[in-house]
Amino acid sequence: MKTLPLAALLLLTTSACADLGGSYRLITDGYRFNYEGVTSERNESGAVATGVRRVEVDHRFGQVKIEAAGPGEATGWRWTAKVWADEPALAEMVLDEVALNVREDGRTMAFELQLPEIFKDDLRGLRSTLTLLVDSAAEVDVVNAHGNARVAGVAGAVDFEVRHGDSEFAALAGRLEGVQAHGELFADGIQGAKLETSHGRVTIRNAGPLEVKSSHGDATYDGIRGGLVIEQRHGDVEIHDGPEVHGESAHAHWRAMDIEGLVLDSSHGDVHARLLAGSARVDSQHGDVTIERAGVASDLSSDDHIRCGHGNVKLDLRRNGYADIDVNHGGVTIYHAMGSGAAINAKASHGDVRSDLPNLGSMEPGQPGAKIRTSHGDIRCVASGEQ
Secondary structure: OOOHHHHHHHHHHHOEEOOOOOOEEEEOOEEEOOOOOOOEEEEEEOOOOOOEEEEEHHHHHEEEEEEEEEEEEOOEEEEEEEEEEOHHHHHHHHHOOOEEEEEEEOOEEEEEEEEEOOOOOOOEEEEEEEEEEOOOOOEEEEEEEEEOEEOOOOOOOOOEEEEOOEEEEEEEOEEEEEEEEOOOOOEEEEOEEEEEEEEEOOOEEEEEOEEEEOOOEEEEEEEEEEOOEEEEEEOOEEEEEEEEEEEEEEEEEEEEEEEEEEEEEEEOOOOOEEEEOOOEEEEEEEOEEEEOOOOOOOOOEEEEEEEEEEEEEEEEEOOOOOEEEEEOOEEEEEEOOOOOOEEEEEEOOOEEEEEEOOOOOOOOOOOOEEEEEEEEOOEEEHHHOOO
């Protein structure tokens, strides 16, 4: 995937609003924009040859939209550039220096936005909009900044890098991989993805296997199939209707409902899983852990392992399930099915143990029940009807 030059990336990622004489709103890549003055606009368009199977876009200061052409619809591109300057004649001269370079090399077509250098101090604002209709089998590689990007309907692989703008991906049949920074990411109907995001919300629905590394933004996943691996920093996670989830997080609360299983290493955040069909393996440093199975078939087996440094643990124990729970500072509450024949092996170093299950010194291999240890906290085991 193409990337911006290092110097440009450093400037783009440190773009800021500044008060220089009370007027400038955007300072980036050596340009100072306040979007004041007179404007001048130019429109261009062209065809995308039928043999093109790869589209590359390097674009800044505007919006990019790439979609698959429908049946009987011609492929092509359309570009609009708008500039701001102090005087009409100056705006025209500046606009003449803004260009969209279009290159075609066999099966590849490339679009690159060229910004003016000689009128750099005269440019008061720039907005560029690029729209492409491409063959549905095309691959896409898009780099964009300071504007939104959308890719939809293509079957080829999609690589992207979007900074300071939102990104949207829909109905993609191929692999999706890329970086999103300082903007929201939304995806619906994708086959699978490997993503890295920061400083923006992530929402992904109806997707294949996902591997997501995200920081400084909440994330929502709904209807994921085939695997979900999440690394989350400084943002909450919400999951609905998913596979077994593997996660690692810091400063993040987790809420999951109707998933196959959960394997999670968490620091500083609560973990709450409802309608958990499989097993839970959770290591939490600071935060409560709650595993609910009400409404899920109780005759299935499960093998839960929970470690908690500072926080309380609540768990629904399956009729044929086993749980191994170790808590340092916090209490443990186990809800079990009546008549399950389960037992516990429980010990509270500085706390009380109250249980209507037999508390055995040891448990036989394969015996349903729970092994529970707390250093500073009570242990309570009750029939599920007494919650």
